[in-house]
Amino acid sequence: MKMAPRLASTREAAGLAAYLTGRYSEALADLRTVRRITGTNDHWAVMADCERGLGRPERALAMAAAPEAKTLDKETQIELRMVAAGARMDMEQPEAAVVQLQGADLTPAKIQPWTARLRYAYAEALLAAERQDEAREWFMRAADADSEGLTDAAERVDELDGIAFDEYEDELDADAESTEGTGDTEATEPDGEAVTDEYEDADDEEDDEDEEDDYEDEDEDFVDDEDDDFEDDEVDEGYEANETDDEDTHDLTAEAASETGSASAPASSTEPRFLSASSSESAERASDSQRQSSED
Numbered sequence: 001m002k003m004a005p006r007l008a009s010t011r012e013a014a015g016l017a018a019y020l021t022g023r024y025s026e027a028l029a030d031l032r033t034v035r036r037i038t039g040t041n042d043h044w045a046v047m048a049d050c051e052r053g054l055g056r057p058e059r060a061l062a063m064a065a066a067p068e069a070k071t072l073d074k075e076t077q078i079e080l081r082m083v084a085a086g087a088r089m090d091m092e093q094p095e096a097a098v099v100q101l102q103g104a105d106l107t108p109a110k111i112q113p114w115t116a117r118l119r120y121a122y123a124e125a126l127l128a129a130e131r132q133d134e135a136r137e138w139f140m141r142a143a144d145a146d147s148e149g150l151t152d153a154a155e156r157v158d159e160l161d162g163i164a165f166d167e168y169e170d171e172l173d174a175d176a177e178s179t180e181g182t183g184d185t186e187a188t189e190p191d192g193e194a195v196t197d198e199y200e201d202a203d204d205e206e207d208d209e210d211e212e213d214d215y216e217d218e219d220e221d222f223v224d225d226e227d228d229d230f231e232d233d234e235v236d237e238g239y240e241a242n243e244t245d246d247e248d249t250h251d252l253t254a255e256a257a258s259e260t261g262s263a264s265a266p267a268s269s270t271e272p273r274f275l276s277a278s279s280s281e282s283a284e285r286a287s288d289s290q291r292q293s294s295e296d
Contacts, residue, residue, distance in 0.1 A: 024053035045079035057087035094128035116146035
């Protein structure tokens, strides 16, 4: 067990696992150790890609041009070309990346294990170089060669076909927003908020009208009550005035009766309690006539 860290197979497995999980510094150290132990360059392309992952694309390009690259098998050479093209992309040189990938290997007489991935990388470089039509064509070719589903070339074709549609949708959205900006803002509110506000405003107006009607009814009731009170006061005043007149008339009649010496009977209980003005005048005339007869 103590010799396990020194075994090439152990370091190789550890290095590839670190590479696949994005731990490029560890992967590079382990793979260098494997190369030193075995004396082979089997992982030369992976080591160059680790340099890219560490932000050193120039070192990756240097490894692609190193003499060791010429000793690699065909598949590893293709991998190294794709790494070099990626380094050019990192350096914002998409046209150089396109040149890096061009060659007969893109159109082999027989589909090879690396054909789909090489075509996919080439399409990516073309798309970065703003050569969209060519990129779409090579994504389609990559999808045709990708029988094992190693890439998402088919999805990229659909994505490119949707670019023009998405741009058209953006234009429609922009036109709709400009139209909404010039129109009534409440009419464009979502979930019927504007309609709800209109109903609420109508309800508020009805409530205000009901309150005004209540106030008017209260004012009318108050005025009616005041008028009734005023009429009652007038009736009371009339009642008091009539009562005073009756008392005066009664006194005059009694005085006249005493002067003439006649014994007048008291008023009947059925006699009206209130005397009118004409009744008072008749009583006065009767008193005068009696007074005149007694003088005669």
